[in-house]
Amino acid sequence: MPTLRLALCQVDPTVGDVAGNADLVRAWSRKAADAGAQLALFPELMLTGYPVEDLVFRRSFVAASQAALERLAADLAADGLGELPVLVGYLDADGPPQVSSDAEPGRGARNAAALLHGGGVVARYFKHHLPNYGVFDEDRYFVPGNTLNVVRIGGVAVALTICEDLWQAGGPFAVARQAGVGLVLNINGSPYELNKDDIRLPLVRRRAAEAGATIAYVNMIGGQDELVYDGDSMIVSADGTLLARAPQFVEHLLLHDVELPAAREPVGGEAELADAMRVVRAEVDDLPPAPGGEPAVGGIIEPVADEAEVWQALVLGLRDYVNKNRFPSVVLGLSGGIDSAVAAAIAVDALGPDRVVGVSLPSQHSSEHSRSDAEDLAKRTGLDYRIQPIQPMVDAFLANMSLSGVAVENLQARVRGVILMALSNQEGHLVLTTGNKSELAVGYSTLYGDSVGGYNPVKDVWKTLIWRLAKWRNADAERRGETPPIPENSIGKPPSAELSPGQLDSDTLPDYDVLDPILIGYVDGDLGREGLIASGHDPAIVDRVLRMVDTAEYKRRQSAPGTKISMKAFGRDRRLPITNRWREHG
Numbered sequence: 382m383p384t385l386r387l388a389l390c391q392v393d394p395t396v397g398d399v400a401g402n403a404d405l406v407r408a409w410s411r412k413a414a415d416a417g418a419q420l421a422l423f424p425e426l427m428l429t430g431y432p433v434e435d436l437v438f439r440r441s442f443v444a445a446s447q448a449a450l451e452r453l454a455a456d457l458a459a460d461g462l463g464e465l466p467v468l469v470g471y472l473d474a475d476g477p478p479q480v481s482s483d484a485e486p487g488r489g490a491r492n493a494a495a496l497l498h499g500g501g502v503v504a505r506y507f508k509h510h511l512p513n514y515g516v517f518d519e520d521r522y523f524v525p526g527n528t529l530n531v532v533r534i535g536g537v538a539v540a541l542t543i544c545e546d547l548w549q550a551g552g553p554f555a556v557a558r559q560a561g562v563g564l565v566l567n568i569n570g571s572p573y574e575l576n577k578d579d580i581r582l583p584l585v586r587r588r589a590a591e592a593g594a595t596i597a598y599v600n601m602i603g604g605q606d607e608l609v610y611d612g613d614s615m616i617v618s619a620d621g622t623l624l625a626r627a628p629q630f631v632e633h634l635l636l637h638d639v640e641l642p643a644a645r646e647p648v649g650g651e652a653e654l655a656d657a658m659r660v661v662r663a664e665v666d667d668l669p670p671a672p673g674g675e676p677a678v679g680g681i682i683e684p685v686a687d688e689a690e691v692w693q694a695l696v697l698g699l700r701d702y703v704n705k706n707r708f709p710s711v712v713l714g715l716s717g718g719i720d721s722a723v724a725a726a727i728a729v730d731a732l733g734p735d736r737v738v739g740v741s742l743p744s745q746h747s748s749e750h751s752r753s754d755a756e757d758l759a760k761r762t763g764l765d766y767r768i769q770p771i772q773p774m775v776d777a778f779l780a781n782m783s784l785s786g787v788a789v790e791n792l793q794a795r796v797r798g799v800i801l802m803a804l805s806n807q808e809g810h811l812v813l814t815t816g817n818k819s820e821l822a823v824g825y826s827t828l829y830g831d832s833v834g835g836y837n838p839v840k841d842v843w844k845t846l847i848w849r850l851a852k853w854r855n856a857d858a859e860r861r862g863e864t865p866p867i868p869e870n871s872i873g874k875p876p877s878a879e880l881s882p883g884q885l886d887s888d889t890l891p892d893y894d895v896l897d898p899i900l901i902g903y904v905d906g907d908l909g910r911e912g913l914i915a916s917g918h919d920p921a922i923v924d925r926v927l928r929m930v931d932t933a934e935y936k937r938r939q940s941a942p943g944t945k946i947s948m949k950a951f952g953r954d955r956r957l958p959i960t961n962r963w964r965e966h967g
Contacts, residue, residue, distance in 0.1 A: 382640050383536040385564070386677055388413035388421040389635040391612040391627050393603030395705050396430030397442075399449045403428060406453060406469055407460055409634065414465050416636050417672030420534060421467045424568050424601035424610075425544050426492060428453070428471040431570035431601065432608075437490045437522040438478045446472035450495055450502065458500030464669045466534055467497045468541065470568050473505065479524065489524040494541050494568055496532055496665070504530040504663045506541035510549045516572060516608060516945070516953040519545070527657060529556045533664040538562045538644035540594070544569045547588050547598070556658045557592040563642040565592050569600040573611040573694050574948050578629065578684055581613060586621040594619050595639055602630055604701030607945045607953050609694050616679065625679025630693040637679035688853035691846070691946050692727070698944030699838045700731035703811060712738040712810035714797055714831075715758060715766075717751030719871050720839060722758050723851050724815040726866040727838045734763035738810055741768045742797045744775060746882060750870060757868040771796045794830025802833060811835045814941050819844035819893060821940060821951055822900045823926065824933025825886070832940055840943025841950040843901065844893040848872060891922055899926050905949045910965035927965050935959045 390409040394402040406423055413421040425431055429446050436442045450471045457467060476488025492508040507526025511519035530541045540562040546553045547567045557565050565588070571577075581598070589596045595618050602612040614627040614635050625637040684690070703711060711728050715721050721739075728737045741755045752768075759766030774796045778784070784792060805812045814834030816826045818841050826832045839847060851872050855865035876886040876893075890896055899918050902908040903926070908916070913923045937951050938959055949955050 383643055384638055384640050384671065384676075385535050385537060386417050386419045386636065386638050386672055387597050387616065388416065388418035389597060389599040389614045389616070389627065389679075390421055390423050391599060391602055391614045391631075391633045391635060392423065392427075393632055393701070394424065394427055394430045394601060395603075396433055396605055397436065398430065399428055399445050402430060403449050403453045403456070406467065407456055407462075410457060410462050410465060410467050411460065412634055413636070414462050414669065416634065417669070417677065418465065418636060419668050419671070420539075421465055422566055422568055422597060422599040423467070423469045424599055425470040425494075425570035426472060427469045427568075427601070430605065431470075432517075432605070433472060434518075434522075437472065438480060440474075440478070443472055443474045443490060447474075450497075454497040454502055455500050457497060463499050464667050465498075466503070466532075466665050466668070468494055468566055468568060469497060470494050470543065470570075473507070476524075479522075487524060490522055491526065492519065492523045492543060494543055496530075496541065498665050499667065503665055504532050504541060504661070506530045506543065508543040508546060509552045509658070510545040512545045512548070515949075517545075528659045528661050529553050529560065531557075531560050531562055531660055531662045533644050533662070535665075535668050536643050537564055537641045539564045539566060540592075542567045544571060547596075548584065550587075550591060552658065554588045554592040556660060557594055560660045561645050562592060562594045563644065564639070565594050565596045567596060567598045569598065570610065571600050572608040572945065573629075575687060575691060575946055578611065578613050578690070582615065582617070582623060585615060585617045589617050589619050589621055592619075595624075595641060597639075599635075602632060602697070604698040604705070604944065606702070607942045607950060609698035609701075609944050609946075611690075611694065623681060626681045627679070628682045629685075629690065630697045635679045636677045638676040686853070688849055689857070691842070692730075692850055692854060694946050695727050695838050695842070695944050696731045699727055699836065702836055702942075702944075703732060703736075706811075708809070708811040710736040710738060710808075710810045711813050711836075712740060712801055712804050712808075713813040713815060713834075714801055715739040715741050715755035717741075717748075717754030717758075717871060718876060719847055719851060719867075720817050721815045722754075722867045722871040723847050723854075724813055724838050725758060725764060726762060726851075726854055728813060729762045729764055729866065734765070737762070737764040738804070738808075739764045739766050740801065740804065741766070742771050742800060743768070744771050744793050746793075746884070750874065754868045754871050758866065758871065761864050761868070762866045769800055771800065791827045791830055794827035798830045798833035805835075813838060815839060816940075817842050817844045817847050818947070818951070819897055819900060821937055822904055822933070823890060823896070823929035824936050825890060826936060828936055828939065832936070834941045837941045837943035840940065841946050843897045844876075845897045891926065895922065896926060899923060900930070903927060903930060904951075904955060905947060931961070931964060934961070
């Protein structure tokens with residue numbers, strides 16, 4: 382049986398940086414070739430980054446992607462890599478955008494993959510299954526393909542597929558079995574969410590059984606606005622055996638020798654098989670020679686604890702948002718509470734202490750322990766720590782306006798927001814806001830106050846998970862002989878906004894151990910009132926919580942973007958009308 386040395390290039394592209402992404406392909410193809418690879422794979426829409434959203438509708442952008450592909454093929458050959466087959470995702474089009482007046486049925490923008498070899502394009506594949514759920518809007522942008530490309534590489538029949546083709550039964554994988562394929566390549570831009578890595582392996586095994594073939598699954602890593610990609614690339618044999626698996630959240634070259642069945646079908650020609658898909662065949666000659674020495678073994682990375690996985694996602698999401706948007710540094714308010722402490726620790730892990738500014742913004746209601754806890758966190762992490770009292774500014778407002786109650790509480794939050802934004806304008810920092818998902822859900826925030834900022838690293842993190850992350854991060858530091866970054870007092874004390882004397886979150890909200898399960902059921906699970914009550918929640922508390930969630934939509938619509946880690950994040954995932962009279966009645 383033939384053996385192919387596969388190189389799964391798990392890399393971090395940037396949306397819109399077509400030239401930079403092409404350079405990544407060249408650099409990692411060189412690494413693959415130097416390691417003896419005979420076939421290299423790169424992620425979905427590698428040349429453009431993913432998702433490109435409405436850039437699809439710009440014909441200039443599509444043309445740039447198409448030109449970059451041709452140029453890349455020539456550059457790889459000029460680099461001495463012409464013998465190495467390289468599969469790369471790119472944006473293509475065979476007709477006008479579907480939203481244009483001159484649109485043609487069955488033609489338009491394509492989510493495409495190209496196999497490059499010998500300075501040219503050997504095969505082009507158009508994604509067949511287009512997801513249109515959650516964060517995906519591919520029916521809005523792309524036209525589905527109906528052709529499965531099968532390329533004979535080193536005597537093996539190899540099929541090309543893209544991301545969602547793997548997530549749905551039928552289509553390309555069913556056709557691959559009929560076409561006698563021995564290897565299916567699947568290139569991905571599959572965003573992270575908690576426990577998704579537990580879903581992927583069984584899914585790849587099901588598709589391997591459906592195709593009767595080995596599957597090489599490569600996924601990108603990196604942050605793109607709210608999304609973060611975790612990699613988790615893998616190779617699974619036709620019988621479901623996991624042969625190799627890459628680590629999450631880091632760039633990685635997964636190199637593995639795979640023994641595969643020899644191709645049985647003729648090289649050229651076309652045929653129409655199941656699901657009205659055509660099979661188009663091609664061949665690649667002049668592969669790099671079979672490497673000598675010991676076989677390449679990619680290894681299998683074992684999954685990490687949930688808290689470690691989420692922490693890595695939040696760190697990578699923030700780092701890429703800051704770096705790809707070319708912010709020199711970040712600034713955030715340090716209250717001494719758990720949310721700002723966790724956000725600050727994430728920022729220091731992502732960027733280093735020299736690029737993080739933490740500002741204590743005490744008022745007359747700020748407790749001494751809040752001030753000392755903020756200072757303690759700064760000492761533990763080494764960030765740039767500053768103190769800016771807000772009471773004189775608050776008093777100036779109150780001397781000129783008659784305010785009381787909640788208006789005074791919100792005034793304090795807004796003065797803090799003004800200070801942070803002033804520092805941003807003066808010094809160029811990106812302001813981080815630190816409200817957790819539980820607070821965003823029930824509207825427990827002040828517009829243009831504690832919600833002010835350009836990015837929120839904990840936007841999609843429930844309050845109860847915030848505490849778990851803090852404890853995990855401290856324990857992880859202790860295991861490595863380092864100083865735990867988060868003060869124990871920030872973890873242990875009752876949460877409070879400290880905007881009025883003796884104020885606690887529990888004055889306004891149910892305890893988070895009670896609140897979060899209701900929110901998870903309602904927001905993430907789309908359970909209605911009856912479903913929540915049937916799950917064991919108190920009807921009076923359910924009614925109270927649902928009212929808060931439903932009336933806070935206008936606040937969430939104005940909130941900063943933040944890293945998605947759950948199955949349904951506010952913003953891209955959960956889209957509800959602001960003006961909306963539907964209520965879950967009690």
